[in-house]
Amino acid sequence: xxxxxxxxxxxxxxxxxxxxxxxxxxxxxxxxxxxxxxxxxxxxxxxxxxxxxxxxxxxxxxxxxxxxxxxxxxxxxxxxxxxxxxxxxxxxxxxxxxxxxxxxxxxxxxxxxxxxxxxxxxxxxxxxxxxxxxxxxxxxxx
Amino acid sequence: xxxxxxxxxxxxxxxxxxxxxxxxxxxxxxxxxxxxxxxxxxxxxxxxxxxxxxxxxxxxxxxxxxxxxxxxxxxxxxxxxxxxxxxxxxxxxxxxxxxxxxxxxxxxxxxxxxxxxxxxxxxxxxxxxxxxx
Numbered sequence: 001x002x003x004x005x006x007x008x009x010x011x012x013x014x015x016x017x018x019x020x021x022x023x024x025x026x027x028x029x030x031x032x033x034x035x036x037x038x039x040x041x042x043x044x045x046x047x048x049x050x051x052x053x054x055x056x057x058x059x060x061x062x063x064x065x066x067x068x069x070x071x072x073x074x075x076x077x078x079x080x081x082x083x084x085x086x087x088x089x090x091x092x093x094x095x096x097x098x099x100x101x102x103x104x105x106x107x108x109x110x111x112x113x114x115x116x117x118x119x120x121x122x123x124x125x126x127x128x129x130x131x132x133x134x135x136x137x138x139x140x141x142x
Numbered sequence: 143x144x145x146x147x148x149x150x151x152x153x154x155x156x157x158x159x160x161x162x163x164x165x166x167x168x169x170x171x172x173x174x175x176x177x178x179x180x181x182x183x184x185x186x187x188x189x190x191x192x193x194x195x196x197x198x199x200x201x202x203x204x205x206x207x208x209x210x211x212x213x214x215x216x217x218x219x220x221x222x223x224x225x226x227x228x229x230x231x232x233x234x235x236x237x238x239x240x241x242x243x244x245x246x247x248x249x250x251x252x253x254x255x256x257x258x259x260x261x262x263x264x265x266x267x268x269x270x271x272x273x274x275x
Contacts, residue, residue, distance in 0.1 A: 003170065003173060003180070003182045003184070004182055004183060004184055005164055005182075005184045006184065006187050008162055008163060008164065008184075009163045009164055009184040009185065009187040009188045009191070010163075010187040010188075010190070010191045011162055011163070011191070012158075012159045012160065012161070012162035012163020012164065012165065012188055012191070013159065013163055013187060013188035013189060013190060013191025013192040013194075014159070014191040014192065014194070014195055015155055015156075015158055015159030015162060015163075016156055016159035016160065016163065016165075016188065016191070016192040016195075017159075017191060017192035017193065017194065017195025017196050018155060018159075018195050019152045019153070019155035019156035019159060020152075020156070020192065020195070020196050021195055021196060021199045021200070021203070022148070022151070022152045022155065023148075023149065023152040023156075024199070024200065024203045024204070024207070025199070025203055026145070026148040026152070027145055027148055027149055027152070028207045028209065029149070030209070031152065031156060033156075033237075033238040033239040033242065034227075034237075034238040034263075037238055037242065037259070037260070037263070038263040038266075041260065041263065041264060049146055050145060050146055050149040051149075053146045053147070053149040053150040053153065054149040054150065054152060054153035054156075055153060055242055056150055056153065057149070057150040057151060057152065057153020057154035057155075057156070057157060058153045058154075058156060058157040058160075058239065058242045058243040059157070059242065059243060059245050059246050060150075060153075060154055060157070060246075061153070061154050061155075061156070061157020061158045061160070061161060061243055061246075062157060062161065062166065062243040062244060062245065062246025062247065063246045064154075064158070065157075065158065065161040065162075065166075065246075066246060066247075069161070071247070072166070072167065072244070072247045072249075074247075074249060075168065075169060075249075075251065078234075078251060080250055080251060080254050082233055082234065083234055083250075083251040083252075083254045083255045083258070084254050084255070084258045085230070085233060085258075086230045086231075086233040086234030086236065086255060086258070087230070087234070087236075087241070087254065087255040087256065087257065087258025087259040087261075087262060088230070088258045088259070088261060088262040088265070089226050089227065089229050089230025089233070089262065090227055090230035090231060090234070090236065090237065090238065090241070090255075090259050090262065091230075091258065091259035091260060091261060091262020091263040091264075091265070091266070092223075092226055092230075092262035092263065092265050092266050093222075093223045093224065093225070093226030093227030093228070093229070093230060093262075094223065094227050094238060094263070095223070095262070095263040095266035096219055096222060096223035096226070096266050097219070097220055097221075097222070097223020097224040097226070097227055098213050098220065098223065100227060100237050100238045100239070101189075101231075101237040101238075101239065102156075102237075102238070102239050104224070105189060105192075105193075106189070106192040106193060106196055107196060107200065109189075109193050109196070109197075110192075110193050110195075110196025110197050110199075110200040111196070111200040111201050111204060112197075112201070113211075114216065115213070115214060115215070115216050115220060118216050118220065118221070118224070119220055119221075119223075119224040120224075122221055122224035122225050122228060123224040123225065123227050123228030123231065124228065125228065126224075126225045126226075126227075126228030126229050126232065127175045127228040127229070127231045127232040128175050128176075128177055128232065129232065130175075130228065130229045130231075130232025130233055131172050131175035131176040131232040131233075131235075132175075132176055132177065132178045132179075133232075134232060134233055135172070135176050135178075135179060136176075136178055136179070142168075142169075142172050142233065142234070142235060
């Protein structure tokens with residue numbers, strides 16, 4: 001447990017929660033990042049611009065963070081094939097499952113949605129099993 | 143325009159939270175999911191801190207805004223989608239928010255992941271009833 005960062009993680013979580021409350025209070029939108037992303041490519045085209053601005057905010061946060069804390073350390077030994085497979089599964093799964101860690105997790109649990117609680121329990125479970133298999137059985141340096 | 147700036151600000155704060163908390167570091171995420179390794183429980187506190195903020199405000203705000211949710215069923219589509227998402231999350235350590243803010247790294251893995259995530263979402267249109275949040 002030598003990498004345990006309780007204070008930073010709690011503060012970061014509070015900021016994420018506040019940002020979600022902000023988007024709901026000011027824009028009337030749910031801060032589910034997968035839904036915001038998939039909505040950019042929805043047909044017929046809906047209101048795309050706010051989605052683009054939210055995502056630009058996310059990317060700008062990374063740029064600002066690197067300027068303050070230095071560049072993020074690169075991950076060695078994790079192949080791009082794994083990155084592509086993971087991305088496909090996350091994109092497909094969040095679309096049919098109607099949410100991700102933010103939409104079902106932060107927002108869905110926050111409104112006491114049983115549907116979101118079920119989704120969170122399932123993706124946590126498959127996430128744990130997959131991470132253990134990928135690291136310890138297949139031996140990927142993920 | 144004010145609404146768009148507000149969405150930008152919310153994304154910015156959300157992203158700062160992701161970096162501050164460690165969620166934007168896929169290795170730290172996998173150290174949480176990999177319970178058989180050197181387990182790092184930090185991400186429980188990320189989720190706890192975030193939900194502690196949404197819990198008191200979401201129900202009143204949703205009522206005030208009269209927001210309705212199209213999808214309410216707890217069915218196999220929900221279960222399959224969540225299971226598939228979890229598998230992808232467990233492989234790469236990226237969920238959608240961290241992947242998007244990690245585009246700022248200009249790393250090949252973040253670019254490939256996000257491109258694949260968009261394609262995966264488009265593939266989901268062949269599913270009988272795709273939903274998005």
